[in-house]
Amino acid sequence: MGGSDSIFADDVELIKNAEVLEEDYTPETILCRDAALDDFTDVLKPIYKGRPPQNAFLYGDTGVGKTAATKHLRDKLVDDLETKNADLPADEQVTLNVIWINCENFTTGDHKTSSYQVAVGIVNRLRDKGNRITGTGYAPQDVYDIMYSELDDLDGTVLIVLDEVDKIGKDDTLLYELPRSRDMGYLETVRVGVIGISNDYTFRKNLSPKVKDSLCETEIKFPPYDAVELRQILQSRAELALYDDAYTDETIQLVSALAYQEASGSARRAIRLLRGSAEIAEGEGVEQIAETHVRQADKKIEYGNIVESIADxxxxxxxxxxxxxxxxxxxxxxxxxxxxxxxxxxxxxxxxxxxxxxxxxxxxxxxxxxxxxxxxxxxxxxxxxxxxxxxxxxxxxxxxxxxxxxxxxxxxxxxxxxxxxxxxxxx
Missing domain, CATH: 1.10.10.10 (Winged helix-like DNA-binding domain superfamily/Winged helix DNA-binding domain)
Structure with missing residues (x-):
């Protein structure tokens, strides 16, 4: 470990696989979410069986596994369908297209997202780079027509995941139409299932009854992790991401305790804190994370969270x-x-x-x-x-x-x- 003359190198390295500590890392096994995973699996089963898809609304605080569980089951469904289709004739195979949209990425200058902007995002996700449409200049109905035309050019089932769906706010036209698009005659060849993911449960309460009936066909709650569950998750990540001597059981316990106290049981916060602690220890040239490194990382994360909250x-x-x-x-x-x-x-x-x-x-x-x-x-x-x-x-x-x-x-x-x-x- 170490040995380079570069200014970017440290004398020691505690992290052997940084990807495991990234936010977009999807673990092979989702820990401490058995009940939610069971409910979610039931939602996706009809797709595997070639039946009309269901719609679901996932809610819970930041960092409680909603996105990780969705990516995990998406990947599992794609893999299992590939295995199943290998043994079936072409006309009996199940075709699945997954479109993942983070609604926060389609905010306008006043930090608001609309059904219109998300529909533009879906269109551009389905089109080649040189053929995409702009977020302005089209009548809303024209954008929806283009979106349904692009969707109908696909085959089989389309699963649309709307992450941070609460960013759409009061303009919930898309949330009503998409789950019912086949029944309303907007689509002829494909069947659409919608998964809405939200950090804000009050958003669901404020939806119109017609949207609740379609989008919230199944509601799945992801509760905060308790301190014991956070320790289990951190231990699993540490074993994959850090060298064996880089941390102790006390390190894991402190990181999980701080994340539980300060971030309502957020695994995301706990994992960021573990990574930050390791990086600070590396910078000091020591071979094991100490309590002081965890405390320093905690203050640094808190500072960044405040800045981010102000910017929002x-x-x-x-x-x-x-x-x-x-x-x-x-x-x-x-x-x-x-x-x-x-x-x-x-x-x-x-x-x-x-x-x-x-x-x-x-x-x-x-x-x-x-x-x-x-x-x-x-x-x-x-x-x-x-x-x-x-x-x-x-x-x-x-x-x-x-x-x-x-x-x-x-x-x-x-x-x-x-x-x-x-x-x-x-x-």
Whole structure:
């Protein structure tokens, strides 16, 4: 291990197979999800038997195995059909096409996804690179017609997986039509099954009854892993990914405990933490992960999660956070609402010089500011000077947020960190 003169090399290596610690790695065996896998297998059985497919809605928090289970069973179904078809005449073989769409990848500039955008994504997934359509310029019905035409050019059964389906929001036209496309006469030759995957169970509750009846034909819940299950999953990954002397049972126990406490039993968080710990230990040139490495990795992941959460906010909230950042940099926080509104207005005008978009009123801005308080990005201080002095609120960043994190979030969104004059000081 080690021995290279490259600046990119470490003196020791603890990771022997980094792919096992990647988010898109699909293990050969899905641990601790027996009940969900049984239910999911029942959903896919009709496809194996050449019968009309079923639809299913998978829900549960981030990192609880929904995507991994879907990929695992998809691969298993494809392999088993290949084996089955080898012994059947051509006219009896079962043809399966799987289309995987992550709805988050089809967000527009205002961070919203529509049925229209996802339909465009399905069309382009089925077309060659030079023949794809753009996300604008077509009437919605034209896009749906193109999509159904492309689907009908396939054979047999089409299984469409809509990962992060909650990103579609209220525009659920596609979620109603796709599962019923054959019955509604949009398709003649193929049969479509739809698997919706969501981190947000409230999305299912807010679906219209007609969509629930079709998409949610079967609902499969993926509960959070408990600490014991996380240890089992981590132990399995560590055996494949790390050298034997790189970790101890105590390492696995600490990583699983932190992931259980801080991320609601997320295996994804636990695996990221294990990898980060190993990389920090490698950087220090030691041959075994220690508690200090796990703690350092945990802080690093938490920092990144906050930046990502900030970047996920809509434009108005980002403008408010930038205004607070400028006020913070010139020691003007905690600040009253009207002070933040003045800074926010300068930010909005700086970022919308071409469009001419105007800032929200102070009341409109305050509604977004209140959400930032609720999300834990901003802290509110109640000032009370008694009967003669009056009452008011002041606002500042919470302990987990600072101007550097807001700037990183802007960078992640591809937004220029413009210089804004705030109360006469340029920062």
């Amino acid at each position: 906010q809509d434009d108005e909230k980002l403008y408010i956070l930038k205004a607070l950042a400028h006020l913070d940099l010139v020691d003007k926080t905690p600040a009253r609402t009207r002070t933040i509104h003045r800074a926010y207005s300068r930010v909005v005008r700086a970022y919308n010089e071409d469009s001419g978009s105007e800032p929200l009123t102070q009341r409109g801005m305050f509604n977004h500011l209140s959400k930032l308080v609720m999300f834990g990005f901003v802290h509110t201080i109640d000032r009370n000077k008694g009967a003669g002095g009056g009452q008011w609120n002041e606002h500042e960043f919470s302990d987990d947020v600072d101007p550097a994190k807001v700037k990183e979030a802007y960078d992640e969104r591809g937004l220029d960190w413009k210089r804004i004059k705030t109360r006469g000081v340029d920062k």
